[in-house]
Amino acid sequence: MEAELRDKPSFANLRVKMQPGDAIVAEADAMANMSSTIQMTTQWNGGVVQAILKRFLGGESLFVNRFTTDQGGELVITQPYPGDMACLELKGNTMFLQPGAFVACEPGVKLGLGWAGWRMLIGGEGLFRLKVSGNGRIWFGAYGGIFQKEIDEEYIVDTGHLVAYEPSIGVRVGMAGGLFSSFFSGEGLVTRVNGPGRIYLQSRSFGGLAAWTNAHL
């Protein structure tokens, strides 16, 4: 299965050239177009209970679509908002994704939920993370550009900019500075990440877009 991320970084989408017998799992409503030789089946996102938990706690869809083909074909998968997409290859390792970042994966990838902690809820980041593990490629998306960073010590990321990270990364939510500067600098709460490990960041945040739009209404 050949996969290519196109129109990066603003309007990235994934074109998959499927060979007979290939399969790919994608987020509900992610398919933009496909050959008529590809069959789509809808399934619970990891079982009924798991799907409900992922929907309400992980910000993911209740259902995922599985695309298969006997004759081969082309499939284009996209995300609902403008921004970049990235590919990760899992080789038995685990990654955590922010709610809503998952776009597609190969069938060998397992989608689960990881507890994020009460503080993350206060930081507006949700109580759970999507935990992807197993073997295979995974494609995830972001609002704005995606860049990765290797960190070893503590590193500060504004809430809403963290997209994915390795399990070796410690994540906690805290104030940007003192009580006064945290509330009047516009930064409020920030995410403090601790290495070693790799983090993926998005250059824009939905919270920022919402605040900007609100200010102009």
Place this chain on the structure above:
Amino acid sequence: MSQIFSGGVFSSDLSDGRAGVEIELLSSHVCASTAEGDAFVIPYEQCSVEQGGYSGKMLFCRNPDRSITIFSEDPSFLAALDEASRGLLSEQLAAERAKSKRQSRRGSLFVTGIVVGAAILIVLLYYGVRVGADRVTKALPVSLDKQIGKMAYQAMPKEGTEVHDPQLVDPIRGIVSRLAEHAKVEGLDFDLHVVDSPTVNAFCLPGGTMVVYTGLISASESPEQLAAVIAHEMSHATLRHGVSRISQSMGLSAAVSLIIGDSAGLLAAGEEFFRNASINSYSRQQESDADGEGVMMLHKAGIDPSGMPGLFEVLKEEHGEVPEALIWISTHPDHETRIAETKMMIQSLPDKNYDTIDLDWSEIQSRVTNSVEMKSE
């Protein structure tokens, strides 16, 4: 025998900078081997340990220049490392355990603080809005009370037909006028309606719209006693208890809109309140305040205020158990207390020669067509 743990390694020597490994705790060092056959070694005496990661339970072992980091999330890795290193890492591991406990305690405190703080904020906000709405209500012009009273009077079910007999209504209207001169608030119109009903009750809506049931006229032994009830009810209007109760009954959003200057919610809540709630559903404090203000009004108008405890005595003696028909007294604080309280109030008043209300009371009572229907046990 050495133990094997699954985990990972970070090293710039690896193509991706990281790899999954099997970790072996040997006698002098920790050794991590990748599936490709690369091995990474950190002697225990050079190892610095740190706990962290997503779960907070991952244990990292690092060499002095931090070029190699070996880590595992296996719950027994920490204890095994402590044992294998023969006390070399005990101090560091104990410090990490303590740090982890501290963080977990701080986390719990933080969450508890947020939850308790949020709960306190909600309660303060709720009462703040209620108190704010009450204050704003009291600051509103009395014309709003009149509007509410008129709307409520039209909307509320009537217990009988209105009596228009001037021989019956005019004397009572005279009592109302005499008391109205001493109303605490100016601008109220005490518009009297006498309603033919055996119910021993009277009420005064916000703004002054007033209803006296013929049942109350029959039950009163003297015009002073009726005047006492009327003064009490008029006091609810002059003390603006009605609008106060309405603002308390309003939803939070209506209360907020009232505070920011929109009184439409208050009008709607007023109509709704008087249509559904009992007319006399005032708080005990409001009832006591109305007793006090009523006594004061009677005193100023030159009407003997002892009619108030007098009526309570009559009702108590004649109907020890308060029957359903005696709504006026049954919705008020218990009459023993009220008799004592009103008597005390009257005693504290300066001496005054009260004029008796010059009415042929038995003639007035005889014009009441309905008799009070008492429920027998």
